[in-house]
Amino acid sequence: MKRFAEIREMALARKGTDELEAVMPMPPAVPLCDLSDDRILAQFTRGIFHAGFSWKVIDVKWPGFETAFHGFEIGRNAMMSDDDLDRLLADKGIVRNAQKILAVRDNAIFLSDLAREHGAAAQFFARWPVTDTVGLFDLLKSRGSRLGGATGQYALRALGYDAFILTPSVVAGLNMAGVIDGPATSKAAQRKVQAAFNDWASESGESYARISRTLAAAVPD
Structure with missing residues (x-):
């Protein structure tokens, strides 16, 4: 699996410092x-x-x-x-x-x-x-209504929860980084995704949301 420092360098090579920073999530107005x-x-x-x-x-x-x-x-x-x-x-x-x-x-x-x-x-x-974001995704799907998949993930990010979002670009980045091989839909794949984000957060000190955006920027649009 690639280290986050390698992924960030790839994102910087594609986007440049200013453009990469421009796509980073803003802190919520209200915690x-x-x-x-x-x-x-x-x-x-x-x-x-x-x-x-x-x-x-x-x-x-x-x-x-x-x-x-x-x-x-x-x-x-x-x-x-x-x-x-x-x-x-x-x-x-x-x-x-x-x-x-x-x-x-x-x-x-x-x-x-x-x-x-x-x-x-x-x-x-x-x-x-x-460190158990995928567990929260599962809870939204099982106890909420119509909150599975991207809908719940985007809602959590909008509310200010430090969530990664499994967009097509993020999934492509996860494949590029050697975390998974294919979609991120199975429980086994999502456990691997969670472990990778936990490792990258520990390595870099970055938020999960910023890591998610960096990963998406590291692969072709």
């Missing part, structure tokens, strides 16, 4: 541990509606989503009734996809359960060790 749980539900919902749809359309309509879902208040959305669903399906201020609307209810229940178990869902996510 994850300080977020209210409604903001977590909002980010999960945004990611779910982005998936397979125009991000620009969702972003333009977003104020309508905030209104329609009552500011993503956890308790109220967890109690979504059939009448609420009918109202939302008639609301032109949002994208009216029944399965994705119901995911808001299901994820509100999921976050309510975490809050009851851990005091606040934000605290649960903030305390989850980055």
